Amino acid sequence: MSPVLMVGIDCSECGDRAVEYAIKQARLTNARLIIAHIIEWSQFSFSTVEENAQRHRRREEELQRAHGEIVDPIVARLKADGLEVQGLVRHGHVADTLEKLARENGVTNIILGRNGKSMFKKHVFGSVGAHLVQSADCAVTVVP
């Protein structure tokens, strides 16, 4: 079974170093690639009646935008490079959802870019990388 690498992408530019690293690794180990973007969302958030009525449409729009602006361009570029790659967009808690996606797709290594948040933010909100290092079932690589 060949290795599966999953790259978690925040926005269009900030995952660049992680993607470059993943490409290198994929070439070395002949691995399959997954480019994943998670839209922050909680099933326990509060919303207005009107927001709820439009939620389904908004979700479609969010998925479309995430694919169109963030994930698909990277996937297309890597495909053109001859790599086996797949793009995924999901709603949810970022770290939890990445972890779940890794389990579902038999991912052997999750690769993340370090996003250089301030110490304060890290302490208050936690970081996706730190969370995954603690709880993921596979190896986690954080690219500086």
Place this chain on the structure above:
Amino acid sequence: MSKSRVGITSLLSLFASFPVLADTGIDEKINLFIKPYSDAVAGAVFSSFPVAGVDIPFVLVWLIVAATIFTLYFRFINIRAFKHGFELVRGDYHDPQAAGEVTHFQALATALSGTVGLGNIAGVAVAVSLGGPGATFWMILAGFLGMSSKFTECTLGVKYRDEHADGTVSGGPMYYLTKGLAERGKGFARFGKLLAVLFAIFCIGGSFGGGNMFQANQSFAQLVNVTGGEASWMADKGWLYGLVIAVLVGLVIIGGIKGIARVTSKIVPFMAITYVLAGLAIILMNYDAVPTAFAAIFTGAFTAHGITGGVIGVLFQGFKRAAFSNEAGVGSAAIAHSAVQTNRPVTEGFVALYEPFIDTVVVCTITALVIIITGSLDPSVDGVQLTSNAFATAFTWFPWVLTVAVLLFAFSTMISWSYYGLKAWTFLFGENKVTDSTYKILFLFFVVAGSSMQLGAVIDFSDAMIFAMAFPNLLGCYFLLPVVKKELNAYWDDYKSGRLVKTDNR
């Protein structure tokens, strides 16, 4: 952009005429103008028959009988599905593929922020001051039975909702009365259409009354109360307060500034929790008075000394305030619940059970207990001031917190009801910019009217319009009970035999 400018300009021109009338007594003028109409409407809806010397309005009997029949017909669904409802809210059966859609929790929280509010604070105070402690008992019972009404209407709301091509969802009594009854045959289709139109008319009225004027009125009363009562410089400036609130509401519903609504929707739940915790704290601080309070509630429910109409009078007050607070059977909640993501409509019915439970059985009971155990019961003080005084006996600063809570509750309830009313309005008049703006401007006018009127007139009008919605809604629900039963039985079999997929929440 042009839409909002038209709306705000016409809003300003509407109010510009007011201060010209006279410097004092604007409140009085608005009051005198509206009162005859509100009296007429209230008289028509509350046509009553005397029982043991008390005039029992037919609409109240209508609500309680329906809630009782639904409870029996679904074999105490309010108890049976209580645990499963909680599992659904907690997300145990949430489909991970549907992440990003409206969850059961969100639908419930949204519906609750439309109902938890002044009814729980001011309404309960009215019930206890007019009906004595015993009214609490009947209020809890009514809340308990009301759970079955909510179950029925919310299941139907999801089952017969319209999912539009653009991905938005509309649901509620207008839709199930039309589509649901049409399934039963040709004659029923016309009957259903008639009920839907009636419902829509009353819903618009309710959005001007209980969902608007009552809110404006009671939040203003609380503001006057904390700023010094009669002596407050605000005391005769109801129209000014109304104007400020109307502008804020107008910014959201006409100006499309969703940020305000979004922020409110996030603060309101925390205010509700703060209110409940403060209530619990006061109850704990006076724990030795709790048994006496419960004794007063139980004996008061069946004896009623010095209450107009005796036991029937007490029962009437309790049932009336509970019905007004949780809106079970009224049909409004079915609009709020219908956007949930599910392919089993009955699941939202189970979740909706929690609405009257939290609203009436929990929050209203806490308010009543606080009023009773702090000994604040005083028939000469009414509405939100009574509750405010009761909380102030324990925390002198609490009226300020309560004021913020009351303002926010009032605001979020207004936003919710403006949506319900608009849905009913567009159901009748079609969806276009002119009808849209007409409704919204009328809505804002009633904000000002509501804060200018005396409480009695406002409460009567509010009650009348909200309760009137229950006539077409519940009548239609009776005919649709077999539909709900079929959904329920099929689902319950799946649930009991373990065929439902539980989510791996690891």
